[in-house]
Amino acid sequence: MEKEGFDVHSATSSPSALEIFSSLDIDIVLLDLNIPGTHGFEIAKELLSLKKIGIIFITGSTEQVDKIVGLELGADDYIQKPFDFRELLARIRSVLRRLDHVTDNSSGSESEAGHLKAHFGNWQLDCLTQEISGKDNATPELTSHEYFILLALLKSNNRVLPRDFLLNAISSRNWTPYDRSIDVLVGKLRKKLQCENGEYIKTIRGQGYKFCSAVTWSD
Structure with missing residues (x-):
């Protein structure tokens, strides 16, 4: 090393x-x-x-x-x-x-996203600090995997993202067709967003997940 x-x-x-x-x-x-x-x-x-x-x-x-x-x-x-x-x-x-400790060819787009804030429902996601805040001063802590899954869903609002797309968004590994790790992570993300009934993240059976709430972006 x-x-x-x-x-x-x-x-x-x-x-x-x-x-x-x-x-x-x-x-x-x-x-x-x-x-x-x-x-x-x-x-x-x-x-x-x-x-x-x-x-x-x-x-x-x-x-x-x-x-x-x-x-x-x-x-x-x-x-x-x-x-x-x-x-x-x-x-x-x-x-x-x-984790933004090194850069590569994709770092430019990540840097641009890093200065944005996403707003949806009662929540605000700060892409620079990777922190989320909501009503009643709720500030659930996101893991890096949860953050990148949420960011991918927000950027593709109202579009279905396949499971393998989300898995590749959080890791460079090769995933098996029956890997259910993404379902576990989405379930944890729903709990933190207090939307376990699918208010924000909707499961599209046999396809993947879709973010189904209005999203706005600000600097």
Whole structure:
């Protein structure tokens, strides 16, 4: 990783990982679910409570539930062992781009969106801070996946977005046809927007999702 320009700090246990995180400015964490000391999910929860960072889970498990739980916790991606270094590097860069730590050819359009605010119903989404606010001072915290799903839906208001389109919006990985991770994330997003009955995000059976409320944009 150092040859690719990254400053790398390694930990072999959960206490040492937390010590490194508290003493250094970390942008992204590659977190093995089986790290000695504490389960990787618990470490991720603690890290995300301290700072908004990128997290990629490393796992030897093929269980779908591990991926779903990881995404629910706010992880950005996961990679299964054994993996190719080039694939890992691509995913790291993809996560960092979404966190605005590096730029690529698409960064111009993301930068333009970053200065906008979207207004819908009683909500306002600030694309610069990736924060959402609503009536009664409601400020639910969005994970990076939830933010990018919501942004994609808002930009395509009243258009159906297929599941694979939304999955590709949050990760560069290849998804299986039966992957239901997007449904879990949309369900969590609905809860945070207090629209579990589909007031904003409507499920189009066999196709995907559609944002069905009026959206306006401002600087």
